[in-house]
Amino acid sequence: MLATTPIPTPIKEPSIYEIEKPFTSKPFHVAPPLPPPQENLDVRSYKHLQSLIRQALKEVYVDVDTWEKVLTEVALEIAQDVPFALEIIGRPSSNGMADDGSTSLHHVIKVTTEPFGMPQESRYVPGPAEGEIPPEVVAIEPNILELGGTVVLKGTAKDLPKIEKVMELVVFVVCNLKLEMYLFRDHFAVRPDSAEANAVHRSPPPPRRVGRSLWNWIRGENRSGHGSNPRSASPEGVVDGSNRFDRAIRQIEKTIISASPDVIFPPPHLLLRLRDEEVNLYPVRMLDQDGRRISYGPDDVDFPSGSGSGKFNSWGSNSPGRRYSSASTKSTSSRTSHISVDSKAGLGYLMTNNNSISGVMRHQSVTFAYSYYFSGSNIPCRPPEILTIEYYQKLGQHFQDRSLGQFVELLCNKAKGLCPDAMCGKPMGQHVITYTHNHGRISVSVREAPQRLGSPPEPDQIYMWTGCRECESTTDIVPMSTGTWHYSFAKYLELLYYNPYFVCGTVCSHIHTRENVRRFFRLRNEIVVFEYDYIDLFEMRVPKIQVSPDYYFDEASDDAHYGADDDLEPFGVDGHAILEQTRGEITTFYNSVKEYMQGLAFATGSALVAQNEGSAEQVQCQIMLDELGKKFEQDEQQLREELKAKKVAEVNNVRRELLAKMKETVKTLVEWQKLHAPGHKEQPEWSLPDYCSIPGHKPKTGHVYPNSFVIVREDEPTSIIAFTLSSKDYIQHIRNQRQYPFGVDPESPPPIPQWENVGGDCEVKMKVFSHEQTPGGPKQHIKYKFRQGKHNFSCTVYYAAQFDGLRRKCGMSAMYVRSLMRCSEWNASGGKSRAGFFKTCDDQLVVKQLASKWSNQEKAALMKFAPAYFEYMNNSDKNPTILVKIFGFYTLKHKNLQTGTVKKLDVLVMEHLFANVNISRKFDLKGVPDRHIVSKKDGENDVMWDGDWVDGRYKQLLRLHAHSKKIIAESVWNDTQFLSDANVMDYSLLVGVNDDKKELVVGIVDFIGPYTWYKILETRAKTTLNAALKGGKDVTVLPPDQYRDRFRKAMEQNFLMVPDKWIKIPGLEQGISSKKLPSVL
């Protein structure tokens, strides 16, 4: 199905490769055990611990210097005790649960307080911990025996409760750090020296408190609910807003949240993007494709309302030279406070309060997409599932953590077991497990060690080594130390994802990047392999044009908007270009005239005349030609003057004069030629614009009506709309109507009931009317007719004022007429054009013709649907929506009295979702999984369907950032609710893949099909139904609520999300502070 569709080069699929090296020549050779780590804590760990203690103490407001010293000393005592504890505890049975009746040893360090004495008298007492073993632990491990020690803190009753919390964090961190030293050693990984690390990872300056208020403030919420803490209303919350994302990011960058040094969490992708937009906000200007300025920034004085006052969605357009503001351009103050509604929804995914003690504790977890594949297969046996593991948490409410040793043992023990997926059923040992988090994917596979390697020396010992993916060199094979064995598996993932120094420095030159490192663990005859790959993540782009919450209506500049003066900019029209074009038409025409006259002169013997040798008749001809030439020159001059004097908005009047002159000139010359140069056979080549025709030439297709700047073109139906919407009569009416948003205008200015002459033989007529269902109701529709000679046109504008209002709210008003001036036929699915669709030449709007067969039903449905649509859209600045907006609905008619042809079109004007975006693949998703494109004609870039998406989803690696998933989920939820309430079904989600920018452009389309209409269709012949539904063979007519539910469910599954470090984890967001960190050992 996807054979001819460009697919981005996929990264290597997780698969098992042949384990040859390092065994090809030598048997499994184990190096002698490594010596225990020399230092109590290495320098880097020690400094990290110190910074973390400082950061935590500052938050609780105690005597930082004193307590820092005390806590550091206690921490070092604990660190010193860990090797002994490891020795006593050893390694529990491989299943991790002592349900076989044996005694299990548990290492717990308790923190107690004694509210007397000096802080300096606080100490760590090793040995069995005091107090009861928690019942939940006993429930799992009945024969548990707790070892470890007790920290006794002394100080004032005021300080101690706070210090106790910090101490618990410190115990966790220091135990983890100590184990990590073994882990690094066993992996031949080397911590950087502090100077080097600081160069990469900016040394954390003293952290400042921003905490929750920062996040609330980013999201534009009221900062409330922290009255008890006077410090949280720090001045940092009150900034001018112009660089808030930058500040938020810097805050994140300098906060320590990992228990390990050198772990670098990149700030949330969404914040980075919002920061970029923040930077790009000034200056706000809009440029057309050629980089010409078509509208002004807020600092220019005459910024017309409507143009740009709406919000262009954050991603803007990627056409060169074009940049849209992501916010209102009308008011600077509101602009800076504005975040698009979709970004707001996206920000909702972020975890808050990251740098408080409880925030740091909560971050001792990792969330990833968990999946497994049969080796080499694209389709997972277990589809990706989002899981969270809290480090060292064996009893947590989330996925259970294991020690690294337990994990390896478990994998090896289960390698022979069969895959639970019924379709697969192959041994788990032939599968690859993936843990995908942010841009990193860790693949873990188990395979049997080749027989010839022999058995490892000790059957229950795990051996480990590290290898290079480039050159396959490896380190020595060493037994896994007890410290490494106890290290948290989930924490191990964190190091693989985020610690750039957790690589192997000694083997070869490639192995300094994590992508090149391969980690091996062997237990008996199984070998477990860890690999890391970088993966691309896609961002969701909602329809670019959105209703702006900063919509600002300015009556004064409204005058300008409606062309009351010479300025056409309000229409988004480049007046200068129009004048240039007309000037060009004049020049080329008169040039062609001059050329023809030279031919005539030559034919009548001008050369002889010049040499005083011509006959009297020839001289006479030359004199006549000279006079004609002078007259035409005068005509040309006059037209040029005219052009200078006229308003651009009425440039058609000049065009009409030009037209008259053209006809007259051509006629004169043709007659003159017949009379004076009958032998002259050369056909004149007049350069005529498309609104001019002369006898013997092809009929004109363009029409110029007075007092306008729009040329009405028969083969470009949108020009009829552009003409109508820019006409003074229409504008006048709509201005009056706008005062009465529901169209109830008792003193509506009388329309034009009779044909009214507007210049030359041109006439117009206008009426307002209500639709058939509600005769006598508000007159919301306008019918505008205009005619000249043999051509009659009419344009019916439905819900004129409502659509006008919507366009204004979307900031579309200005560009609308300009866009509609030119269009061409278009095939929505690419390839050659197909009847029924038009696209404006600036790519911004799409025009869909209602299927003629069902036109009346479709029209009636639309009329009924429209009021709900306006209401929903007008509120869409509060809730994200991805409906592809409809900006107008029209009936267009053209009657040619000469030929007797009548053309009638019912058209919808919609935004073009993929305007100026480089889309490599398109999908139309309805939530019907077995819907495949039926056939594929050569050279056609067909829109693919659900089935194609589902099949290619894993292969094409279209994975989303977490915030993007949130945006689409929320939007789909809102939109489908609205549509099902409006009794609509059969809509689709259109998805365009922009591989260059790693974006998915999405929007809901085809949402005017009401259920009742489909029910009518369904009762008719099946063939007719299929024809009406564009060949969709899987059409089943579902009631709207069922359609909605199926659609939601499918879209939820369709988009695979990859969590990052900042994702809000259910159950972890609240109540964490009361929870204790688990014991490490």
Ligand SMILES: [Zn+2]
């Ligand atoms: Zn399987």
Ligand SMILES: [Zn+2]
């Ligand atoms: Zn190498």
